[in-house]
Amino acid sequence: MYPIVLLSVLGIVVLYLGFLKSKSILLPATLLFLVVAMIGNFFEWNDGELLYFKGMFAVNKLTLTFNAIVLFSAFMIVAMTQGFQDNEEAQPAEYFALMLFSLVGAFMMIGFENLIMLFLGVEILSVAMYVLTGSDKRNLRSNEAALKYFLMGAFATGIMLFGIALLYGASGSFSLNGIESFVTLNQRSPSYLLYAGLLLVLIGMLFKVSAAPFHFWTPDVYDGAPSIFTAFMATIVKTAGFAALFRLLSHSFSGIYDFWWPTLSILTVLTLLVGNIIAVYQDSFKRMLAYSSISHAGYLLIALTSMTKQTENAILFYSMAYSFATICAFGVLIPVAREKSLEGRPNESYEAFNGLAKNNPLLAFVLTVSMLSLAGIPLTAGFWGKFFVFSSAVERELVWMIIVAVLMSAVGIYYYFRVIMAAYMKEGDTATIRIAPFYKIVLIAATLLTILFGLAPGLFEAAM
């Protein structure tokens, strides 16, 4: 609750700070505000289950932990922007304010107790992302990405709203508890209105987390948006989306698990196949990361489909491991692509990484750890993320799904290792890239956390 209020107000403060002559205060101010929100987040840590706004918004340990992951990812990404000082056309105050506002939307998605709140959260998060996607105004690709994202996102939101209306029509309630009691009362006699509503809401949410077959916007949008905002999209939108999906399915619709699990399992397998196989054929590292984000949506969907007691922990750990690794990957991509820029545009292909390790051992190491984590190699957080996801599927005896997932992880190793090979084995002449000290600290911190949680995954549960 506190982070929502704090960030709404502080976002406006950031907007006003933009009127000052000097833009250099914006970055430290935004980082400070994020720290303030993080402290506010833990104010309610020991209060158990709380309800706000006439029972429309819930706070408990799970939502607070998701909030913390989102806030921490946002902190690292904001720190990596370096205040947009290298870009004269940038509007740092607006970018930072939009990022803070979109976090408010993410918190609402994480803790919603009422479908109206979910819709509001999705919209706040999405509208801010549409603007940030098109923030590189002079770049045609960025414009294209923003338009595509906006149009398709608007359709998906419309479908979701239609689904919410049908759910209301069936159960007479917007609140998760109301729908849950309707579902448990009418378990014997199915209400087709409810089924249709649930499917439409699922379509809307799966679009936001880019699961196949609603993934078609992802590569173009991730590729066209400025890399820093792609990192924001790939981590925060996905974490919040899966938190919302988990809340919806575990809370209201656990009574009709038999109805939705076959649908979701087909989408899961499809997402895994599409994400991993198309990623192999990419020449651009950034585009590969977009497909990799689709494939990770697939792994997270496995945990959702199995919906056991472990699912909660699996989704939390997986989204955290995925967020850290993705931030590292983009953190390396941004300086390398800028150093190797072609015709004034950052070069985001695999070739840009050729021979990176010779003069930039740190960047190459960070890249390696993040790729290993994304691929799920032991001793990284990504391995335990996959382990928890698979073990929840084992509990549900979804063996065939695990077989597909393991095969697809093997495919994943191919394209994740391609960039490591480029950095260490291939010939290339990359001069030493100068990185700001703060940027370096963020990269090292995210890498160390990835390794730490890879060595001792129990630390995370102990912290909860």
Add this chain to the structure above:
Amino acid sequence: MNTNYLPSDFLPIIVQFVLAAAFIVVTMIVTHRIGPSRKSKAKDDPFECGIEVVGNARTPISVKYFLVAILFVLFDVEVIFMYPWAVNFKKLGMLGFIEMVLFMALLLAGFYYILRKGVLKWEE
């Protein structure tokens, strides 16, 4: 809430749909049938308040118009929220008043931002 509606309960809605569609069809047929129709060059020209037609309508328009139009819609719609509040002023009491003040404060914060950004400065 009564959730057990029978299909027959929706009959009035269907009747209204049919009536609405029938009204359009009937008026269109009748006006085309009974009205005289003469065609000439002067008659087929677009009518612009008596002024002769100038150029194409699809010319580039300054972005300022769109900005002002969007801002107008934004603030216009926000003011609509005042009406339900005014109607229920006594019922909502002090809490409603505080919420409305908060809402207006946020709105004015946005307005101040627009002014400082110079969106409404037409000459620049």
